[in-house]
Amino acid sequence: MAANGAPRVQLDRDRIVGAAVALADEEGTGALSMRRLAERLDAGAMSLYNHVASKDELLALMVDGVAAEIAEPPPGTPTLEAVRRIAVATREVFVAHPWAPELWLRCAPGPVRTRAMEEHLRLFAESGLAPELAHHGYHAVNNHVLGYTLQELGMSSGPEDLESKARAYLAGIEDGDFPHSAAHVRDHLEGRTSSSFELVLDLILDGLVRLDRSRAAGE
């Protein structure tokens, strides 16, 4: 296709990471191999190693790349409200890149995530919560965002239809032996349980504030 002498688009880290993210978005991390990625970039497989040290480094760069997409709340936002918005924004990015949460856990944080962690801890530190509760709160919110998203996406390293998966599960169950399970899945399929993510998020945030107050009053 490309004319023989035509200079190829140059390879660089950003182009490689961008193509890797696109490939993962389309086909999941299971389909992301150095060879297939190089092919997509119209390059030899080994050329990639001139710009990334290893596949693991590439994966870490991808995660930090999507971390940069997480919208920051405006500077004046009250601390715990900012925490809340970041949690919601993070989930949105994870939904857009369903392969990201798993790597988020597996890869060492890059500069973007390191900065973000510092910022989140600062928000908690300045929230007025007791230091111990601020510490726990940071983890509680983090775990909720990751746990919820991972569960929601079924850790789909390939993009399969969640609804059809649920229907298949329901079909295998619905013989009366598992009434609660069948009802639960049906609740999902019929949309009777919206915004569980934000409900539990608020349960955690409100619970932290309430616990902090009762501890301060009790001592």
Place this chain on the structure above:
Amino acid sequence: MAANGAPRVQLDRDRIVGAAVALADEEGTGALSMRRLAERLDAGAMSLYNHVASKDELLALMVDGVAAEIAEPPPGTPTLEAVRRIAVATREVFVAHPWAPELWLRCAPGPVRTRAMEEHLRLFAESGLAPELAHHGYHAVNNHVLGYTLQELGMSSGPEDLESKARAYLAGIEDGDFPHSAAHVRDHLEGRTSSSFELVLDLILDGLVRLDRSRAAGE
């Protein structure tokens, strides 16, 4: 080593799954290949396929195997107390098999987990919580257990020392640019934040009950 004519121990599903779990416990899922597993069982690599359809099926069997290790609370236990105990017991099993949480998310549930899910949903259904809150509560607790454990274990598909990892991270950070991050990691290393798991678990469970009461009173 084995005498030439000596009859080998027979291969069967349970022995294969057991050896796979042991291998994963010792070296992580990254080191678990059909060839290495067969070698451990003193069998040809392909012999395994007489007992499991694929590696994916084997992984699913492993997860259901560790699910069977989760201690059940005695029958009379109050519903939400039972939920609490199951959550704690599940985390204990995950700590014993650090490779399990990731597969838990990725594999379709086998018979053990299917039964357990039904049982947990029954506990929530009979807890007195409104159906919608029971539904959310089931997810909230599940997400907490998985999210917390995954984060705690750093998704370590190979057993690396968590503490040394934290120390390395701290060393890379501690130049004054990331004061909150450094303080946070130091809190961990010096054991100043115990039992975060149970604190947040109770935050969720108590929050559900409180929200249920206030909704019942408000309407």
Place this chain on the structure above:
DNA sequence: ACCTGAACACCGTTCAAGT
């Protein structure tokens, strides 16, 4: 019925060679 080696289509990565 159960076992197995050879073979196929893949991996990530090393290395020596090109420009």
Place this chain on the structure above:
DNA sequence: ACCTGAACACCGTTCAAGT
């Protein structure tokens, strides 16, 4: 400085052959 093909040590799995 950047690119690259051949090669190495692995994968999961198919298949045809053994017992």
